[in-house]
Amino acid sequence: MKPLNHIVTEFKESIFSTMTKLAIDHGAINLSQGFPDFDGPKWVIDLAKNALDQGHLLGNVGKNQYAPSPGILPLREAISKNYQRFYNLDFDPSNEIVVTNGATEAIFCACMALINPGDEVIVFEPFYDSYLASLQMAGAKVVPITLLAPHFTFDINELASVINSKTKMLILNNPHNPTGKIFTPKEINTIAELAFKFDFYILSDEVYEFLTFEQSHIPTASYPGLKERTITISSTGKTFGLTGWKIGWACGPKEIIKAIHNVHQFTTFCVAHPLQVAMAEALEKMDDYLIDFKNQYRKKRDFLVSGLKEVGFNVLTPAGTYFAMAILKEGENDIEFCKKLILEKKVAVIPTSAFYIKSNEGSNMVRFCFAKNDETLKNAIENLKR
Numbered sequence: 001m002k003p004l005n006h007i008v009t010e011f012k013e014s015i016f017s018t019m020t021k022l023a024i025d026h027g028a029i030n031l032s033q034g035f036p037d038f039d040g041p042k043w044v045i046d047l048a049k050n051a052l053d054q055g056h057l058l059g060n061v062g063k064n065q066y067a068p069s070p071g072i073l074p075l076r077e078a079i080s081k082n083y084q085r086f087y088n089l090d091f092d093p094s095n096e097i098v099v100t101n102g103a104t105e106a107i108f109c110a111c112m113a114l115i116n117p118g119d120e121v122i123v124f125e126p127f128y129d130s131y132l133a134s135l136q137m138a139g140a141k142v143v144p145i146t147l148l149a150p151h152f153t154f155d156i157n158e159l160a161s162v163i164n165s166k167t168k169m170l171i172l173n174n175p176h177n178p179t180g181k182i183f184t185p186k187e188i189n190t191i192a193e194l195a196f197k198f199d200f201y202i203l204s205d206e207v208y209e210f211l212t213f214e215q216s217h218i219p220t221a222s223y224p225g226l227k228e229r230t231i232t233i234s235s236t237g238k239t240f241g242l243t244g245w246k247i248g249w250a251c252g253p254k255e256i257i258k259a260i261h262n263v264h265q266f267t268t269f270c271v272a273h274p275l276q277v278a279m280a281e282a283l284e285k286m287d288d289y290l291i292d293f294k295n296q297y298r299k300k301r302d303f304l305v306s307g308l309k310e311v312g313f314n315v316l317t318p319a320g321t322y323f324a325m326a327i328l329k330e331g332e333n334d335i336e337f338c339k340k341l342i343l344e345k346k347v348a349v350i351p352t353s354a355f356y357i358k359s360n361e362g363s364n365m366v367r368f369c370f371a372k373n374d375e376t377l378k379n380a381i382e383n384l385k386r
């Protein structure tokens with residue numbers, strides 16, 4: 001038989017699937033994969049039930065039939081309104097927003113839409129695993145820059161030294177998974193200067209935009225001059241604790257969004273229609289919800305961080321996201337450590353070497369997810385104390 005696509009066949013199972021499976025197999029408390037172990041808000045789920053029930057009321061645009069490929073207009077309008085309200089950013093709902101199956105699809109479509117084989121793309125490591133896979137499928141040359149623990153800063157000279165005329169794009173994830181870092185305006189301005197000088201795009205993955213604990217999120221596109229070269233990606237998975245709904249989007253300049261939509265059109269065509277209807281309504285009503293949402297996650301962060309410190313972990317307090325990194329003791333290895341933790345303490349976490357391709361830094365750290373019930377976090381800390 002002729003060989004299959006060698007890039008795709010070499011992909012390994014995602015570390016998130018691997019660790020969740022191990023947690024289930026060993027009956028361990030799962031603080032590995034990033035998803036809440038509690039349900040999303042009932043009022044949002046009720047909106048979806050309502051949309052499902054009304055599935056056939058609208059004839060050929062019935063809510064249980066295909067949605068328009070770029071996303072239903074009310075959802076694009078709600079997304080646009082929120083960018084305006086929260087960040088004073090204008091995205092035209094008609095042609096500067098495309099709704100995708102989660103941020104993951106938006107990332108894939110953006111990579112396919114922007115990258116020609118051989119183009120170079122800067123990625124900060126540790127990185128969310130789908131960046132590498134999407135870039136490889138698009139034929140990019142991935143150029144990693146390591147964020148250095150414990151503050152996860154990058155070396156400006158190192159960054160400048162790898163950028164050249166072939167640099168097509170830089171991927172920025174802010175707030176950052178897995179480190180919980182929020183990039184400073186100084187860091188983003190440095191990236192901006194390089195982007196202007198070398199004319200590259202910025203894919204800004206902002207799925208944790210509402211999970212910032214001490215400061216407000218600043219979208220990359222709101223920095224002077226960056227809107228025209230930034231693709232802003234987000235998702236309702238984290239904000240509403242409904243990761244299984246997979247409602248995400250990309251916003252940006254019209255020509256770029258058209259190209260991203262061209263890819264989306266021929267990969268999935270559209271996103272689950274009734275869930276879009278529900279999300280369009282939910283996004284309009286999120287102000288009150290967000291206050292409780294942030295407080296709830298801040299409490300979880302503080303509980304986990306102080307619990308881990310008590311147990312003796314060198315844990316770093318995250319400024320955003322629902323993850324916390326812990327630095328292991330000299331000589332410990334992340335994979336061995338995670339295996340031991342599952343077997344001996346019945347707690348599953350993520351070995352962070354999976355998020356690096358250049359540096360060994362990851363083999364000295366593990367990631368804890370605190371998007372979990374208070375009871376789950378309490379039990380995990382109890383287990384770790386044993």
Ligand code: PMP
Nearest residue numbers: 102103104128177207235237248
């Ligand atoms: N980007 C980052 C940084 C993530 O952590 C995740 C997943 N949790 C995604 C993108 C994917 O988001 P979605 O589930 O909406 O596809």
Ligand code: GLN
Nearest residue numbers: 016017032033034035177
């Ligand atoms: N983003 C989530 C995490 O970092 C997992 C996403 C996934 O499982 N694909 O854990």
